[in-house]
Amino acid sequence: MRYISTNGKTPGTTLAHAAEACVAPDGGLYIPERIPELPRAFFNNLGDMTMRDIAYVVCSSFMDGEFPATTVKEIVDSAFATEAPLAGVGFDTHVLELFHGPTLTFKDYGSRFFGALLSRVPAPGRRRVVLVSTVGNSGASTAYGFGGEKGVEVFVLYPTGVLGRMARRQFTAAAPNVHALEVIGTIDDCKALVAASVADEGLSELSLTCANSLNIARVLPQVVFAFHAYARMLGAGVRNAGRAVYSIPCGNLGNLVAALIARRMGLPMGAIVGVSNANDALRRNLAEAAGPDERPVATYAPSMDLLRPSGLPRLTALCGGADGVEREITVAAPVSDRDIAAAILRLRTDYGYTIDPHGASAYVGAMRAQAPAGVPRVVFATAHPAKNLDIMTAITGAPVELPVQLTRFMSGGRHPLVMPATMAALRRALLANPRK
Numbered sequence: 001m002r003y004i005s006t007n008g009k010t011p012g013t014t015l016a017h018a019a020e021a022c023v024a025p026d027g028g029l030y031i032p033e034r035i036p037e038l039p040r041a042f043f044n045n046l047g048d049m050t051m052r053d054i055a056y057v058v059c060s061s062f063m064d065g066e067f068p069a070t071t072v073k074e075i076v077d078s079a080f081a082t083e084a085p086l087a088g089v090g091f092d093t094h095v096l097e098l099f100h101g102p103t104l105t106f107k108d109y110g111s112r113f114f115g116a117l118l119s120r121v122p123a124p125g126r127r128r129v130v131l132v133s134t135v136g137n138s139g140a141s142t143a144y145g146f147g148g149e150k151g152v153e154v155f156v157l158y159p160t161g162v163l164g165r166m167a168r169r170q171f172t173a174a175a176p177n178v179h180a181l182e183v184i185g186t187i188d189d190c191k192a193l194v195a196a197s198v199a200d201e202g203l204s205e206l207s208l209t210c211a212n213s214l215n216i217a218r219v220l221p222q223v224v225f226a227f228h229a230y231a232r233m234l235g236a237g238v239r240n241a242g243r244a245v246y247s248i249p250c251g252n253l254g255n256l257v258a259a260l261i262a263r264r265m266g267l268p269m270g271a272i273v274g275v276s277n278a279n280d281a282l283r284r285n286l287a288e289a290a291g292p293d294e295r296p297v298a299t300y301a302p303s304m305d306l307l308r309p310s311g312l313p314r315l316t317a318l319c320g321g322a323d324g325v326e327r328e329i330t331v332a333a334p335v336s337d338r339d340i341a342a343a344i345l346r347l348r349t350d351y352g353y354t355i356d357p358h359g360a361s362a363y364v365g366a367m368r369a370q371a372p373a374g375v376p377r378v379v380f381a382t383a384h385p386a387k388n389l390d391i392m393t394a395i396t397g398a399p400v401e402l403p404v405q406l407t408r409f410m411s412g413g414r415h416p417l418v419m420p421a422t423m424a425a426l427r428r429a430l431l432a433n434p435r436k
Contacts, residue, residue, distance in 0.1 A: 001064045002033040003216060006317040014066055016121045019114065019217035022210040023198045029313050030216040035264040036061040043266065046227070047234030054231060055080040055224045058265070059113075062220050071120065079113035079221055086232040089351045092376045093366065094238070095359065096229045103170060104384035104405050106225070106255070107141040110218040115145035117217050123151075123207035129430060131197060132211040133157045133190035135302050137383060139180075140170035142211040147175035154178045154211075155430060157190040160418070162302065164390055166406060172414050180414065181429055185421035186295055188308050193426050195310070202427055213254035214310050222258035227267055229378045242268030244376045247332075247366035249358040250274045250282050251303045253311030255380060260318055260328060270375060273330045275365030277304040280334040285312050286322040300337045300357040300391050303383070332365040339364045341395045348396065356385040356392070 002012030007028030013021075018030040042057055055076045063072050087095045101108025118130075128151055132142040139156040146154045156171045160182055172180045183190050194210050197203055213219055226246055233241035246269060248255045259272045276282045277299045284290045290307045299305055319325040343360040347353045355363060359381030366377040385392050386400045393399065419425040 001062055003030040004033050006313040019117055020121050020209050022215045031314055031317055037266050046231045049231055051083050051228045052080045054227050058224050075116040078116040079109050089347055089353050095379045095381045097381050099384040102144050102405055103140040104387055105137040106382045107137050109221045111141035111145035113221040114217040126207040128152045128207045130154045130209055130211050131194045133194045135162050135187050136167040138212055143171035143174035143178045147178050155181055157181045157183050159187050159190055160184050180416035182416040182418045183421050187306050189421035191310055196423055213252045219254045219258055222255050223261045226259045226262040238376055240375050243270045244378050245271045245369050245371045246378045247273040247362040248380045249362045250276050253309045253315055257311050257314045271330045273332050273365045273369050275332045275361050276334050277301040277361055278334050278336055281307050281309050283331050300340045301361050303358055335361045335364045344395050354385050355381055356383045357388055358382050
């Protein structure tokens with residue numbers, strides 16, 4: 001399997017090189033040169049397979065010929081150490097709980113996959129530096145995935161005034177090789193700095209990569225999610241599982257791209273619904289309506305508070321342009337904070353189920369989706385409700401029990417380096433931290 005640039009001006013390369021480089025030399029993002037179709041025998045047995053079994057088959061098809069089967073299994077076993085239950089919430093509606101990993105978000109799967117893969121790619125004679133921009137979840141999962149790893153330094157960039165104390169502590173209280181950089185700006189500023197640093201010749205002495213969904217190694221494991229949801233429906237005897245509607249909250253579009261790839265690999269599925277919050281980032285970027293100086297508004301779904309989704313080049317490349325995206329993806333109307341709060345309260349009242357604000361956005365999109373009677377809906381719940389503790393408490397007026405994964409961050413944490421949103425400042429921060 002070879003990986004090519006979305007800009008089409010770079011020769012194909014290996015997954016290892018694409019993961020290490022993150023961004024192609026022509027400025028594009030890496031995508032598979034072809035989407036492999038899975039054999040019929042795989043689908044015949046899918047209902048009896050665990051998430052880890054499914055992940056091995058799916059991920060192997062993207063690593064074909066590059067790594068020995070034993071290495072692929074080690075990487076997959078590391079990444080998919082936790083299952084993702086499918087919870088029923090009413091007739092024909094199912095919530096895929098992707099938040100049972102060590103930092104309670106779907107990003108744990110991709111971060112651990114990327115970390116296990118990168119550990120098998122040598123960087124002789126250079127400091128290995130991993131950058132990640134975050135409004136909470138990517139920073140935490142990357143800090144966990146790489147924290148304490150010898151020969152690797154992690155720099156977490158996050159915008160001023162967005163994260164609560166517990167969210168910050170998930171990486172400021174991590175291992176000594178994890179450095180927190182508080183950027184005076186927005187998450188889009190943080191993302192732009194990370195993207196620019198990968199191509200910065202002033203940082204050529206570093207073996208520098210990015211752990212955000214810019215990186216193809218973060219996105220490929222997410223292809224497993226839709227297969228896993230389908231398998232769990234088969235195993236539970238859900239009718240019309242092959243026609244299910246998949247409703248996905250959209251930040252940087254990694255899960256949306258992954259679901260589209262799953263369909264291309266042969267997964268039987270109905271509509272794929274992309275759901276944005278009040279910032280309406282997906283629809284506005286497809287229409288080229290987001291102004292260059294515009295700033296996102298803060299909402300109840302902070303991981304979706306952006307205007308420039310970094311995964312858009314992948315989505316448009318796979319679909320042959322913006323018109324193709326709208327033919328293959330149902331772009332939902334934006335979900336307001338009122339919609340999010342109403343969905344959270346309805347699920348608690350009617351079904352005794354607590355969902356986080358991002359999952360609630362997807363639930364609203366699923367309920368609005370046009371689907372025939374008897375067709376199941378699958379809602380991607382991408383984070384544990386406790387990850388947005390203040391927002392959940394404000395909406396419900398009730399406490400959310402803290403899982404053990406969060407209680408260890410109740411105290412401690414090092415002070416971040418506060419810096420302006422400039423490459424000069426980031427360059428100084430990266431070069432000032434020698435290998436420990």
